[in-house]
Amino acid sequence: MTNSTQAHAEVAITNLGERATEARRRTLEVLLRAERPLSHTEIEAALAARGVLDRVTLYRVLDWLVAKGLAHKIEGHDRVWRFNATADDARGHAHFCCTDCSKVYCLTGIKPAFVLSLPPGFRLGEADLSLRGTCPDCQPR
Ligand SMILES: [Zn+2]
Ligand SMILES: [Zn+2]
Numbered sequence: 001m002t003n004s005t006q007a008h009a010e011v012a013i014t015n016l017g018e019r020a021t022e023a024r025r026r027t028l029e030v031l032l033r034a035e036r037p038l039s040h041t042e043i044e045a046a047l048a049a050r051g052v053l054d055r056v057t058l059y060r061v062l063d064w065l066v067a068k069g070l071a072h073k074i075e076g077h078d079r080v081w082r083f084n085a086t087a088d089d090a091r092g093h094a095h096f097c098c099t100d101c102s103k104v105y106c107l108t109g110i111k112p113a114f115v116l117s118l119p120p121g122f123r124l125g126e127a128d129l130s131l132r133g134t135c136p137d138c139q140p141r
Contacts, residue, residue, distance in 0.1 A: 005032050012070055023053055027061045028070060028085060037074055037082035037095075037104045077132065078102040094129040100138035107131070 009028040013020040030046045031038070038046070040058065047053045053061075062083055065071035072086045074095045082104045094110040097103075112129045 005029050008032060013068075016068055016070075018068065023057050023061050024064065026050070026053065027058065028065060031065070031071055031083060031085040034084060037084035037106060039076075039080050039082050043083065074104050074106075074128075074130070076102040076104050092124075092127045094131060096131045096133065096135065098135035098138055099132050100134050103135055103137070105135065 006029055009025045009032055010020045013024055026047060030043055066073055069086060071083050073081045073083045076082055077097050077099045084106055090108040092111055092115055094107045094112060096105040096107055112127055115124055115127045118124060
């Protein structure tokens with residue numbers, strides 16, 4: 001629990017000219033600290049450490065963060081949505097979905113080259129490249 005993550009979350013929201021309500025700030029903080037995209041259940045559990053946020057508010061806040069470009073969501077192999085914060089320099093990255101444990105990983109270092117080679121006249125909105133396989137945790141030892 002570092003204060004810099006808290007400040008980071010607050011600045012990211014207020015930079016958009018939006019109100020950094022407690023629910024928005026705390027939810028974004030959880031996503032910024034996460035090592036990989038989290039499901040609703042995992043986010044609820046992380047928030048519960050400092051007072052529960054009701055489910056309706058959480059769902060609304062997550063949709064708001066996605067709409068504002070502060071977070072993005074990816075569907076896992078289990079068809080459960082997972083959310084992660086979006087860094088400015090990490091837009092359009094690939095995702096890895098484990099077919100064993102259903103965890104999702106942001107591969108921010110992998111940006112598909114095809115987004116740069118669109119025919120003239122096409123303007124890219126967003127790219128979503130999902131790779132499937134088994135993550136390091138699920139490899140046989
Ligand atoms: Zn796995
Ligand atoms: Zn991602």
